[in-house]
Amino acid sequence: MPDTPSAPLLLGNQPGSFPHSVLAERHPAIIKQVREAFPYEPAQHRALDELLLNCTEGVIEPLPADATDRAHWEAWGLPEYTGRSWFDVPWLWSESWFYRQLLQAVGWFGPGPWQGIDPFRPFKLAELDSAETDEELAALDDLTARPAAEQAQALLHGSLWGNRADLGFRLSAEGARDADAAPGLVADDSDRLWALLDHADGGATLCLVADNAGRELVPDLLLIAHLMESGRVGRAVLHVKPYPYYVSDATTADVVDALRRLTAAGGAAAGYGRRLWSALSDGRLTLRAHPFSSAPLPYEEMPADLRAEFAPATLTIVKGDLNYRRLVGDRLWAPTTPFADVTAHFPGPVAALRTLKSDVITGLDAHTEAALDAAEDRRWRTGGTHALIQVRAPG
Numbered sequence: 001m002p003d004t005p006s007a008p009l010l011l012g013n014q015p016g017s018f019p020h021s022v023l024a025e026r027h028p029a030i031i032k033q034v035r036e037a038f039p040y041e042p043a044q045h046r047a048l049d050e051l052l053l054n055c056t057e058g059v060i061e062p063l064p065a066d067a068t069d070r071a072h073w074e075a076w077g078l079p080e081y082t083g084r085s086w087f088d089v090p091w092l093w094s095e096s097w098f099y100r101q102l103l104q105a106v107g108w109f110g111p112g113p114w115q116g117i118d119p120f121r122p123f124k125l126a127e128l129d130s131a132e133t134d135e136e137l138a139a140l141d142d143l144t145a146r147p148a149a150e151q152a153q154a155l156l157h158g159s160l161w162g163n164r165a166d167l168g169f170r171l172s173a174e175g176a177r178d179a180d181a182a183p184g185l186v187a188d189d190s191d192r193l194w195a196l197l198d199h200a201d202g203g204a205t206l207c208l209v210a211d212n213a214g215r216e217l218v219p220d221l222l223l224i225a226h227l228m229e230s231g232r233v234g235r236a237v238l239h240v241k242p243y244p245y246y247v248s249d250a251t252t253a254d255v256v257d258a259l260r261r262l263t264a265a266g267g268a269a270a271g272y273g274r275r276l277w278s279a280l281s282d283g284r285l286t287l288r289a290h291p292f293s294s295a296p297l298p299y300e301e302m303p304a305d306l307r308a309e310f311a312p313a314t315l316t317i318v319k320g321d322l323n324y325r326r327l328v329g330d331r332l333w334a335p336t337t338p339f340a341d342v343t344a345h346f347p348g349p350v351a352a353l354r355t356l357k358s359d360v361i362t363g364l365d366a367h368t369e370a371a372l373d374a375a376e377d378r379r380w381r382t383g384g385t386h387a388l389i390q391v392r393a394p395g
């Protein structure tokens with residue numbers, strides 16, 4: 001990383017800190033919510049009881065010899081962390097381990113009748129079916145009459161602020177309240193984002209690394225559709241998670257649900273849905289669910305095959321808070337640390353679209369940081385009321 005000193009890794013072992021509250025409070029709340037949403041059988045209830053105890057008071061345990069993802073986890077640090085408290089290993093690692101262990105407890109990995117049953121699906125579907133989603137889709141009818149530049153900016157912001165729709169985040173008291181501070185962009189490189197796509201003469205390839213399903217994925221898909229229709233993007237690759245993760249992260253099944261929701265909505269929304277459907281059918285839009293997409297590691301450590309997929313893209317848009325943590329490194333950076341420095345490892349032009357829901361932040365100017373601290377103490381970092389668009393294009 002060019003001349004940038006590193007910063008402390010985030011761990012969950014400081015009582016009173018945000019990472020600690022996620023491990024000590026949010027994870028138990030997620031277990032409760034999942035348990036109540038399904039008619040699980042006794043073995044699953046026992047496994048959830050064990051997970052509850054293990055994740056709050058126990059230590060990281062090895063995986064059974066026949067676990068299909070064992071080789072991945074061994075390469076991702078499991079041997080090093082086995083025997084340590086969940087609170088004493090990197091926070092990113094603990095959180096990812098939690099979702100993996102939750103899936104194990106409910107039988108996702110199989111074999112058996114519960115194999116592949118997404119424990120978060122009821123919450124995702126409720127959001128997709130909500131009145132708020134209806135309103136957002138109906139608003140598209142007016143938008144299509146506006147000039148193309150206005151549509152593009154509105155859909156970019158729809159995708160950006162859609163990131164507030166994170167079901168895990170809403171489980172914490174702070175995230176549950178509606179924003180009282182005026183939402184604001186703390187960094188806005190959108191001109192650079194458009195310039196990158198405009199200079200590709202319609203032949204741009206866009207990778208979009210998705211975050212949440214439902215009310216975030218729908219505007220992500222609309223943005224992709226608009227960029228294709230306006231000729232800015234010729235080909236798009238949508239990266240989703242290989243399995244349910246961080247409650248609402250999008251999987252292939254969620255993309256299908258979102259497209260069905262669009263096509264059934266009528267009006268302009270249905271048109272977008274049909275065009276995305278054809279783009280998938282004819283290969284202009286492709287889906288990827290790489291195992292590393294739910295790895296407990298920063299993108300700096302991505303494997304060569306994934307690196308080779310991002311490298312030729314005109315632009316990769318990385319959505320959301322968790323992906324931001326993985327992009328810049330899950331560290332307590334000084335907020336003025338240059339975004340270009342901490343993303344220099346990324347193989348190609350990259351843009352982060354994210355609402356701020358964790359302590360990790362880079363790329364602010366000193367004036368913005370001081371103004372935010374003065375107005376809100378540290379709450380601006382985790383409250384989800386602020387957002388950023390940051391871009392690094394290798395010179």
Ligand SMILES: O=P(O)(O)OC[C@@]1(O)O[C@H](CO)[C@@H](O)[C@@H]1O
Pocket residue numbers: 022026095163166168169211212246319320321322323325357358
């Ligand atoms: O990636 P997303 O959906 O924007 O946010 C994920 C999130 O809710 O989960 C983590 C805590 O569990 C935080 O990084 C962040 O607040």
